[in-house]
Every structure is written in C-alpha cells, then in structure tokens.
Amino acid sequence: MRASQWAAASLVVLGGCTAPNDKIQQSSVVATVAISPSNISAQVGKTVQLTATVRDSAGTILSNRSISWSSSDTVVGKVSTAGMFAARSPGSAVIHATVGDKEASASASVVPVPVASVAVAPASPTVQVGGSIQFTAATRDASGNTLSGRLTTWSSSNTAAATIDASGRASALAAGTTNIVATSEGITGQTSMTVTTTPPPPPAPVASVSVTLASSNLTIGQTTQATAVTKDASGHVLTGRSISWSSSNSAVASVNANGLVSALAQGTATITATSEGVSGSGPITITVAPVASVVVTLTPSTVTAGQTAQATAVLKDAQGNVLSGRTIAWSSSNTAVATVAANGLVTSVAAGSASITATSEGKSGSTGLTVNAVSSGVDTLFVDHFDSGTLGDAGRWQDIVSNGASIASAAAEGITAPSGANVLKLTADGAAISHFVSTAATSPYEHLYLSWRMYRSSAYEATNHGLRSGGIRGSTTQWGSYGVGWGTAGSCPSDPNNVHQQEFMFAYVSDDPSNWAVRAYTNWIGEQKLTTNPPTCGGGFAMSAGDNPQATYFDVNFAPPANSWHQYEIEVQLNTVGQSNGWQRIWVDGVLKVEHANVMYRTTSGMKLWAVTFDTGTLTGSGAYYVDDVVVATKRP
Numbered sequence: 087m088r089a090s091q092w093a094a095a096s097l098v099v100l101g102g103c104t105a106p107n108d109k110i111q112q113s114s115v116v117a118t119v120a121i122s123p124s125n126i127s128a129q130v131g132k133t134v135q136l137t138a139t140v141r142d143s144a145g146t147i148l149s150n151r152s153i154s155w156s157s158s159d160t161v162v163g164k165v166s167t168a169g170m171f172a173a174r175s176p177g178s179a180v181i182h183a184t185v186g187d188k189e190a191s192a193s194a195s196v197v198p199v200p201v202a203s204v205a206v207a208p209a210s211p212t213v214q215v216g217g218s219i220q221f222t223a224a225t226r227d228a229s230g231n232t233l234s235g236r237l238t239t240w241s242s243s244n245t246a247a248a249t250i251d252a253s254g255r256a257s258a259l260a261a262g263t264t265n266i267v268a269t270s271e272g273i274t275g276q277t278s279m280t281v282t283t284t285p286p287p288p289p290a291p292v293a294s295v296s297v298t299l300a301s302s303n304l305t306i307g308q309t310t311q312a313t314a315v316t317k318d319a320s321g322h323v324l325t326g327r328s329i330s331w332s333s334s335n336s337a338v339a340s341v342n343a344n345g346l347v348s349a350l351a352q353g354t355a356t357i358t359a360t361s362e363g364v365s366g367s368g369p370i371t372i373t374v375a376p377v378a379s380v381v382v383t384l385t386p387s388t389v390t391a392g393q394t395a396q397a398t399a400v401l402k403d404a405q406g407n408v409l410s411g412r413t414i415a416w417s418s419s420n421t422a423v424a425t426v427a428a429n430g431l432v433t434s435v436a437a438g439s440a441s442i443t444a445t446s447e448g449k450s451g452s453t454g455l456t457v458n459a460v461s462s463g464v465d466t467l468f469v470d471h472f473d474s475g476t477l478g479d480a481g482r483w484q485d486i487v488s489n490g491a492s493i494a495s496a497a498a499e500g501i502t503a504p505s506g507a508n509v510l511k512l513t514a515d516g517a518a519i520s521h522f523v524s525t526a527a528t529s530p531y532e533h534l535y536l537s538w539r540m541y542r543s544s545a546y547e548a549t550n551h552g553l554r555s556g557g558i559r560g561s562t563t564q565w566g567s568y569g570v571g572w573g574t575a576g577s578c579p580s581d582p583n584n585v586h587q588q589e590f591m592f593a594y595v596s597d598d599p600s601n602w603a604v605r606a607y608t609n610w611i612g613e614q615k616l617t618t619n620p621p622t623c624g625g626g627f628a629m630s631a632g633d634n635p636q637a638t639y640f641d642v643n644f645a646p647p648a649n650s651w652h653q654y655e656i657e658v659q660l661n662t663v664g665q666s667n668g669w670q671r672i673w674v675d676g677v678l679k680v681e682h683a684n685v686m687y688r689t690t691s692g693m694k695l696w697a698v699t700f701d702t703g704t705l706t707g708s709g710a711y712y713v714d715d716v717v718v719a720t721k722r723p
Contacts, residue, residue: 120141138183156181158181161174163194178194242267264278295361303371307375312346339355355370377447384398423455424442466717467720501543512713538716542649543711652675657671658670668687
C-alpha cells in the first residue's frame with residue numbers, strides 16, 4: 087500500500103501537476119493530537135477555551151482536520167464542538183479531543199464560587215428566657231449572588247445568655263446580650279440577640295407617706311434626721327421609691343435631699359416628704375438655747391500702758407454646746423486702767439489692774455488684766471489708734487461735737503494709716519472731739535504730753551485758722567459752746583484765772599488755703615497781741631500778715647505738704663502759783679520747733695490740765711484731715 091502511495095505521488099509529480107496543499111495535508115497521516123491547556127481549573131459558571139493541535143509524524147501541524155470533543159462527566163463540565171469548556175458543578179472530568187483514530191485528553195477541575203459575605207437573620211431579635219429562635223445564614227459571592235449548599239458553622243459570644251446548635255437554633259438561657267455568629271469558608275456574619283426575663287407585674291403605687299423626725303424640737307444650730315415610710319393601698323411598706331423633701335419655712339429650718347433637717351432660726355416649720363404625688367409631713371419647733379456660761383480669755387493678760395489686748399468670749403448652753411450669733415456686751419471694772427471696745431479690743435490706759443467682763447443674756451464671765459507702767463517712768467494716760475468700736479465707746483471720747491468726726495477705714499479713704507486699719511476723720515466745720523484725762527472734781531495733772539499723727543488731703547481748704555489739730559485745755563466741764571473751753575481770739579479773758587478760758591493749742595493756720603503753715607495758740611496771763619497799739623491781750627496769739635513772727639511767739643516755721651503723715655507733739659508744764667516758770671514745747675517729726683519758757687499760765691492752784699481736743703476751723707473745701715496714734719502721757723517719753 088505504501089508503495090502504491092509513493093507511486094501515486096511520483097505519478098503526480100511526474101505528470102507536472104501539483105495537487106493543492108490542503109489535499110496534500112489531508113493525505114498526510116495524523117500522528118499526534120494535543121489539547122491546550124492540558125490542566126483546566128475553573129469556578130462553576132466559568133468557561134475555558136480549549137484548542138487541539140494535530141501533527142503528522144514529521145511534527146508538521148495538520149489543519150482542517152475534523153476534531154471531536156467530549157467530556158467524561160458532563161455534570162461537572164461540558165465541552166462544545168468548538169472546544170469551549172463550561173464549568174457546571176464542582177468536581178473533576180477528563181476532556182477528550184479525537185481526530186480519526188488519534189486522541190488527546192486534558193484534566194478539568196471545577197471548583198465552587200467562594201463565599202464573599204454571610205448575612206444572618208433575623209437581625210437583633212429579643213427573646214425571653216426559656217425561648218428559642220431559628221437563625222439562617224445567607225452566603226453570597228462577591229457579586230451578591232446567593233450561594234447554596236455551603237457549609238455554615240454557628241457560635242454564640244455569650245453562652246451564659248444563649249447557646250446555638252449546628253442548625254442555627256438559639257436557646258435563651260439568662261437575661262443579657264450575645265452575638266450570634268455564622269461562619270462559612272472563613273467568612274463570618276453576625277447579629278445581636280437580647281435575652282430578657284419575663285416582665286414583672288407593675289409596682290403598686292404609693293398610697294401613703296408618713297414622716298418621723300428623730301427630734302421635733304431643736305435649738306438653733308442643731309440638726310435632726312427626718313425619715314419617710316411609703317406604703318401601698320394595702321398598707322404594705324414600699325421600698326426603692328423616690329422621695330423629695332421640703333420645708334414650709336426654710337428660714338427657720340432647712341432640709342436637704344437626704345432628709346437632714348438644720349435649725350436656722352427661732353420658729354416653727356413643717357417638714358414634708360413627697361413620693362409619686364403623695365405627701366406626708368411632720369412639724370418641728372426651733373428654739374434659742376439660752377446662754378448658760380461665758381468664758382473670757384485675754385491675749386495677752388499683761389501689757390504695758392498704751393498697749394492693746396484682745397478679749398474673746400466663748401458662750402455655751404447648759405449642755406456645753408458652743409453658741410454663736412449672740413450679742414456680747416464688754417465692760418471694764420476700771421476704765422482709768424483699761425477700756426474695752428464693742429469687739430473686745432482692750433486698750434490699756436495706765437498702770438494698775440482691771441477685770442474685763444463679757445455679758446450675754448444675763449450671764450457674765452471675766453478675766454483679769456494687769457497694766458504695767460512704761461519702763462521710762464512715763465505714765466501713759468490714754469491711747470487711741472481708732473481701730474475698734476466707735477468714738478464714744480467705753481469713755482474714749484466723752485465730748486463729741488457735730489457729725490463731722492468719725493472713724494474711717496484708711497483703705498476706703500485711699501490713704502495708708504501709720505498703724506492699724508482705721509483713722510479719725512474730721513470734715514465738718516466745727517467738728518470736735520475731746521477726751522478728759524480726769525473726770526474727778528479736781529484734776530491731778532499740772533504737766534501733760536500729747537502726741538498724734540496728722541494727714542491733710544489736698545482737697546481740704548479752710549478760710550480761717552485752717553484746723554485746730556490738737557490741744558490740751560484746762561477745763562472742769564465738757565465742751566459747752568465755742569469760746570467757753572478755748573477762749574476767743576482777739577478778746578481778753580474776763581477772769582485770767584477762769585480755768586474755762588485757758589488753752590494750749592497746736593494748730594494748722596491758713597488765711598490763704600494755698601499757703602498752709604503750722605503755728606500754736608496759747609492763752610496765758612498778760613499775753614499781748616502785737617497788731618494793736620497799745621498791745622492788748624487776746625484769746626489766743628495769732629500770727630497774721632502784720633505780725634512779726636518770732637520763735638517765742640509760737641511760730642513753728644513748718645509748712646506740711648498735703649497727702650503725707652507727720653507726727654506732732656506738745657508738752658505743757660503749768661507754772662507754780664505766783665511764779666512765771668511755766669513752759670510749753672512743740673515738736674514736728676521729732677524735731678523741737680518751739681520752746682516757750684517763763685510763762686505765767688495761772689495765779690491759782692485751781693487751774694489744772696483736764697482734756698485733749700481735736701477740732702476743725704472754718705472749712706470751704708470738700709476734703710478732710712485725718713488723725714491717728716493719739717497718745718496722752720504725764721510727760722514726753
């Protein structure tokens with residue numbers, strides 16, 4: 087046969103005719119068939135194009151050969167006559183390509199579409215304890231197509247609340263929440279599940295409220311506990327109910343959110359508890375506990391004349407409870423030794439002893455004070471820093487004229503006090519205060535010393551004699567009318583020995599408000615006023631424009647600037663009766679400015695030194711002048 091074929095071929099070539107190429111190929115014998123690709127892997131629903139290559143024994147590709155395609159398992163995948171493989175279900179199959187008696191094969195593996203999401207239903211259910219619920223899981227591919235037949239496992243995040251079996255049925259075990267989780271091919275989905283108990287029956291409403299007070303009678307400052315009991319219509323006690331508290335008179339007794347009642351003032355009140363619109367009340371009475379004892383302490387209890395001490399009183403009731411807010415009156419058993427202000431500040435006056443007493447509601451307590459003399463031998467008779475009480479307290483200033491003299495806060499006045507917090511403020515025309523160092527029928531003092539600090543505000547103006555800042559006067563009676571205690575300038579005393587008309591005064595003088603000067607005015611027997619011709623006596627010696635100032639005429643030669651403090655001192659020694667040996671000295675800021683000697687102040691021993699005074703002259707401005715640190719002693723320290 088092969089010989090005949092070659093013979094035929096030889097015949098074709100010899101005949102000079104060439105057969106078409108496809109006829110030559112068709113006449114070629116198929117030696118091999120190969121399928122590409124030889125291993126197929128595809129997801130369900132996908133297709134893969136296969137090709138079959140046909141060759142002869144020389145390896146030449148033979149075309150236009152009829153190829154027959156087949157699948158060993160058409161359930162897994164089918165192949166078309168054109169070699170298109172379609173994956174149908176998971177599994178494996180063998181794909182065949184046949185040309186004549188030659189055949190090739192390829193393996194095909196079909197895999198399922200992977201799970202991309204898992205949705206659990208129902209979403210967020212609530213199940214009561216003892217119940218169950220069926221959950222389902224929907225698996226989908228990336229395109230959202232539902233995938234069936236996928237293996238799903240179930241779990242519960244809180245098995246104490248609920249468990250779930252392999253089929254997705256959850257059983258509610260205890261109140262709480264859990265997450266129900268479905269897992270397929272490593273992809274999870276979940277939903278929450280709430281387990282509740284069987285709802286209890288609604289609570290019985292409050293039908294009554296009763297209020298009890300641990301004590302229904304209190305004294306101011308005490309407290310007591312109020313208690314409320316709520317009951318239903320059957321009289322059963324109800325617990326856990328919200329209660330609000332109120333007082334019918336919160337100025338007398340207040341009550342807080344916990345029912346604690348506080349006694350605030352004397353009177354009665356009703357304490358009310360309210361729950362669910364139902365109220366109950368209890369009355370309470372607040373009384374004032376009377377003072378049963380007063381204990382006084384003094385710090386320090388021993389001072390030197392001129393010093394201060396603070397007295398403190400502790401008030402207690404019969405049970406020993408400390409009482410507050412009570413009125414206390416202070417007194418001294420010997421005001422010549424020490425005085426006490428309304429706030430308990432004790433000011434020592436002279437050497438000696440005194441009892442300082444506090445009285446409240448008829449009960450008193452006392453403590454002793456010892457005042458030692460100044461070590462230099464100087465007896466301090468009176469000290470006032472104006473830091474306690476009012477001017478008239480405890481006989482500090484017995485003679486006060488007009489309302490232009492007052493104690494003022496230095497800070498409120500915009501100034502700084504040389505000591506303490508307060509100062510004496512003088513504003514009104516003719517305002518004056520006097521302190522009598524002796525109130526006995528006969529004064530023992532023939533020698534006195536007065537020291538003070540003074541401050542003039544820049545707004546202060548005066549038209550005549552500016553202000554009489556401080557002075558010592560001989561007078562057996564308190565201030566009567568102007569000119570009685572001080573004499574009248576330019577007029578002779580009707581009786582040179584009349585103690586009412588003797589003065590030793592140190593003054594600011596200004597006939598021109600812009601030209602302040604410091605001079606002294608003093609009455610003495612036979613004094614003369616230089617501006618008259620012939621010279622005449624005057625109620626005080628005044629330096630005026632026509633006078634010839636000399637040191638012996640008490641011209642201090644000091645012009646104090648405004649808005650500053652300066653210390654002034656004056657010391658007076660009365661003359662021996664019948665002799666001209668009296669004298670007067672004046673210091674400014676510690677410097678001796680005036681020394682007037684050989685003066686006859688008196689012709690009778692009845693004239694003594696009685697008082698010190700601060701007053702104003704004739705004012706036109708709106709300002710004030712201030713005084714602080716007043717000291718009266720038997721002589722200059």
